[in-house]
Amino acid sequence: MSPRNSTSEDPTPDIYVGLLFVAVGALLTGCIFLALELASYGWAVQ
Structure with a gap:
């Protein structure tokens, strides 16, 4: 946790x-x- 008076940007x-x-x-x-x-084995979504 950064100090309250820290002026740093996002990490x-x-x-x-x-x-x-x-x-x-x-x-x-x-x-x-x-x-x-x-798909090469003929599988398909039902």
Whole structure:
């Protein structure tokens, strides 16, 4: 917790925020490739 008389701006993003975006991108990419692989087996959403 910052002091009351602190004039600092919002905290700057660190490496963990970058890793969070990398992880979300990897999840989305994995979901896309999973859907493409399932489509090659004739899988369809009902």
